[in-house]
Amino acid sequence: MQTVSRLYDQLHPHHYDIHWDLTHTKSDRAVHGTVTISGTQHDEHAIRLHVKELDIAHVRVNDTLVNDFTLDAVNDEILIPHTNNGPVTIAIDFSLKMTDAMHGLYPCYFVHDGVKQELYATQFESHHAREAFPCIDEPEAKATFSVSMTHPEHLTALSNMPVSTQEGRDKATLTTFAITPVMSTYLVAFVVGDLQRATKTTDGGVEVNVYATKVHRPKALQFALDHAARTIDFFDDYFGVPYPLPKSDHVALPDFASGAMENWGLVTYREIALLADPKTISVSGKQYIAEVVSHELSHQWFGNLVTMKWWDNLWLNESFASVMEYLAPAALYPEWNSWFDFTTNEGVIALRRDCIDGVQPVEVAVNHPDEIRSLFDGAIVYAKGGRLLHMMQSWIGEDAFRAGLKAYFTKHQYANTTGDDLWNALSKTSHKDVAGLMHTWITQSGYPVVHASLDSGELVLSQEQFFVGPHQPSEKLWPVPLRTNLHDLPELLDTRELRVPFTRNDTLYINSDNTGHFIVHYDETLRHRIISDLAGGKLTDIQRAQFLHEQLMLARGGYMSSSSLLELLALYSEESNEKVWDIMTLAIAELKKFIERDEPAEKKLRAFVGQLASTEYQRLGLDAEDGESEDDTKLRSTIVGCMVYSEDAAVIAELRRRYEASPLDELDPELRSLMISSLVRNSSDDALIDHLLQAYRTASSSDLKNDITSGLSATKRVEVISRLLPLLKDENTIRRQDVVHWYVALLGNKYGRVVTWQWLRDEWSWIETAYEGDKSYDYFPRYAASLLTTREQLDEYRTFFVPQRANAALTRTIDMGLLDLEGRIDLLERDAPAVIDALHKL
Ligand SMILES: [Zn+2]
Numbered sequence: 001m002q003t004v005s006r007l008y009d010q011l012h013p014h015h016y017d018i019h020w021d022l023t024h025t026k027s028d029r030a031v032h033g034t035v036t037i038s039g040t041q042h043d044e045h046a047i048r049l050h051v052k053e054l055d056i057a058h059v060r061v062n063d064t065l066v067n068d069f070t071l072d073a074v075n076d077e078i079l080i081p082h083t084n085n086g087p088v089t090i091a092i093d094f095s096l097k098m099t100d101a102m103h104g105l106y107p108c109y110f111v112h113d114g115v116k117q118e119l120y121a122t123q124f125e126s127h128h129a130r131e132a133f134p135c136i137d138e139p140e141a142k143a144t145f146s147v148s149m150t151h152p153e154h155l156t157a158l159s160n161m162p163v164s165t166q167e168g169r170d171k172a173t174l175t176t177f178a179i180t181p182v183m184s185t186y187l188v189a190f191v192v193g194d195l196q197r198a199t200k201t202t203d204g205g206v207e208v209n210v211y212a213t214k215v216h217r218p219k220a221l222q223f224a225l226d227h228a229a230r231t232i233d234f235f236d237d238y239f240g241v242p243y244p245l246p247k248s249d250h251v252a253l254p255d256f257a258s259g260a261m262e263n264w265g266l267v268t269y270r271e272i273a274l275l276a277d278p279k280t281i282s283v284s285g286k287q288y289i290a291e292v293v294s295h296e297l298s299h300q301w302f303g304n305l306v307t308m309k310w311w312d313n314l315w316l317n318e319s320f321a322s323v324m325e326y327l328a329p330a331a332l333y334p335e336w337n338s339w340f341d342f343t344t345n346e347g348v349i350a351l352r353r354d355c356i357d358g359v360q361p362v363e364v365a366v367n368h369p370d371e372i373r374s375l376f377d378g379a380i381v382y383a384k385g386g387r388l389l390h391m392m393q394s395w396i397g398e399d400a401f402r403a404g405l406k407a408y409f410t411k412h413q414y415a416n417t418t419g420d421d422l423w424n425a426l427s428k429t430s431h432k433d434v435a436g437l438m439h440t441w442i443t444q445s446g447y448p449v450v451h452a453s454l455d456s457g458e459l460v461l462s463q464e465q466f467f468v469g470p471h472q473p474s475e476k477l478w479p480v481p482l483r484t485n486l487h488d489l490p491e492l493l494d495t496r497e498l499r500v501p502f503t504r505n506d507t508l509y510i511n512s513d514n515t516g517h518f519i520v521h522y523d524e525t526l527r528h529r530i531i532s533d534l535a536g537g538k539l540t541d542i543q544r545a546q547f548l549h550e551q552l553m554l555a556r557g558g559y560m561s562s563s564s565l566l567e568l569l570a571l572y573s574e575e576s577n578e579k580v581w582d583i584m585t586l587a588i589a590e591l592k593k594f595i596e597r598d599e600p601a602e603k604k605l606r607a608f609v610g611q612l613a614s615t616e617y618q619r620l621g622l623d624a625e626d627g628e629s630e631d632d633t634k635l636r637s638t639i640v641g642c643m644v645y646s647e648d649a650a651v652i653a654e655l656r657r658r659y660e661a662s663p664l665d666e667l668d669p670e671l672r673s674l675m676i677s678s679l680v681r682n683s684s685d686d687a688l689i690d691h692l693l694q695a696y697r698t699a700s701s702s703d704l705k706n707d708i709t710s711g712l713s714a715t716k717r718v719e720v721i722s723r724l725l726p727l728l729k730d731e732n733t734i735r736r737q738d739v740v741h742w743y744v745a746l747l748g749n750k751y752g753r754v755v756t757w758q759w760l761r762d763e764w765s766w767i768e769t770a771y772e773g774d775k776s777y778d779y780f781p782r783y784a785a786s787l788l789t790t791r792e793q794l795d796e797y798r799t800f801f802v803p804q805r806a807n808a809a810l811t812r813t814i815d816m817g818l819l820d821l822e823g824r825i826d827l828l829e830r831d832a833p834a835v836i837d838a839l840h841k842l
Contacts, residue, residue: 220275295325408422448463
């Protein structure tokens, strides 16, 4: 494996003075810059800095011109000969060419009042600061930064700190920002553009600003503003260390590769993750914004104030933020029941990814920076890591957790840490061996299935690694916190097998609050006790969701037949909880896979789903009642979706009537996607497609655009899909950031799968050019693997992607993709006859 040396070893930077000139950007895409780095040299011969695709004009060391510097493009380095140890100042004039790739320093495009405009933004995580200025681009190399910019005079300029001075210069403005505290290069940021602002001050005196282009209504900025201000006050109190900077800016960017980026004091977002226009936003859209803003704000402490030493501890940032993204909303909006969402969102994502052989552990060695991209496997580093931290939080208790965090932030602020520093802080406050519990979970990939069975007056508990798909044998063991409902049972299963006397007839629930990262396989006796409790209405909401999902996973893993899911689902016909319904729809989606090519069975499943949803449909109808819970509002779209799937003619006709009675942006945001998709699916009218595409091109609301994407992608007509696919490369229609969404939606449609799969292979070189530096690059092979369904497609996948394994950013994704795909095809072949048979018996 390729490795790189750490440059921090030979130069400790203390301060950077950076200036970028953005006044010529529009004409020739060139940005000129200067940087002066003061630091301490620890190498006797030379200074090495990170640079990537920068033109270096002049280098001065201690005010002396150095001409014999060399550039090493393979390692992204400039090597400057300089014999000295000790204090040193390096000044470099450089320039760069902006490209549309959404990292380094890049332009965003938007149309306002019919005029095409640009703004300029940065995205430096993980190792893209070197594309914008020479630096030691490693998280440990913390320094202070003085940032300044020359830019067109009418534009707003933002950076990590507040503006300190502004002066006019020949139709341009020179904006200088206050010096930052010590921080890592990947968190440095700026945004320059024609922006509107909404502002307020937190109780703790921090100025909070939300910015967006003027394309949006000012009202769209308000929800995020209020939520951000409340969240900063909440974290000030919860972490016991106040928000470290004087201001907190949140900027919605028209073009953005991921969801959001936690740049210190200047968080950047995709528009859909920040802007909530009351006219077009759904409840779940608003909750998503609250989660993302909470996630990014928690990073202002965890990640920014205290930073991982190196990228192998990236989970320290992301796992933690993935917990905080629920913890803050859980406190601020108790009615949302966010911890339940945590189990049905993060829990489900983690369990589904972590069961494939070859998955990465949460903590993994990073040799080359290019591997960092493949480390952003969100299902593991975010979801599983978050789940593990929450498991530990439940194990040590809330008070010890908070006290430990406060001690951790106080001790390590403005410095770097590893996971052990966090475990030590939490062990001290909890008096429990936190490292002992967490070390195995964090460094070992996968998770166990705990088998629970009764045997001659004893309860037998045993564990083995749980897999879906082909896999190597595994001897792994985990310390499993059992958290049973019966108090005389052991707390931990850390051996292969454990036997305890057990003669009672009580129902046994293991992992009874679903905070543990494992699943349970009960023997028939124990399973029947749970099922009879389920039928008798004795399970909690969380247990109902958890039990169904565990059964689903066990079916995938071959521990039971998928056909039994039908029988089990029938027991949920009186279910009224929105989050349990989320899992029910997952189970329904699972069943759909088995009957894709069997129309009579599909008809049976449609009828079954309609029946399952009928009680709730009668309760909820199509219109929100005054004062109903937001859970019910969200549930309505799930239930109506089931009615549409069941081909209920009255529901479909009414959705059509409503669609035709209002302009698109005035449709009920909760049902809008269903209205569009059910219309598209049942129509052969090309004018409808034209109309929706035109609306897509001009809509300012990302929520509306997403619904049009889902709606158009639901077509049954291959000719429509063939018309949509070329648009994925047409940036006047589909922004580069949204291509993956379209691709997944089209590939998920059984009528579009073959042509979309072909499109991917035909357009691969375009994808490589457009996405290679992005986190979303590996989504293309990854989603293909999770959505293709036939052996022929598996062969095609192998033929196409195996030769790409040499690319470090794709190796793991491709290897797992093959296993994922093979596992699914085996499952479909194994269980389809039984599922179809069970459907016919209904
Ligand atoms: Zn994050």
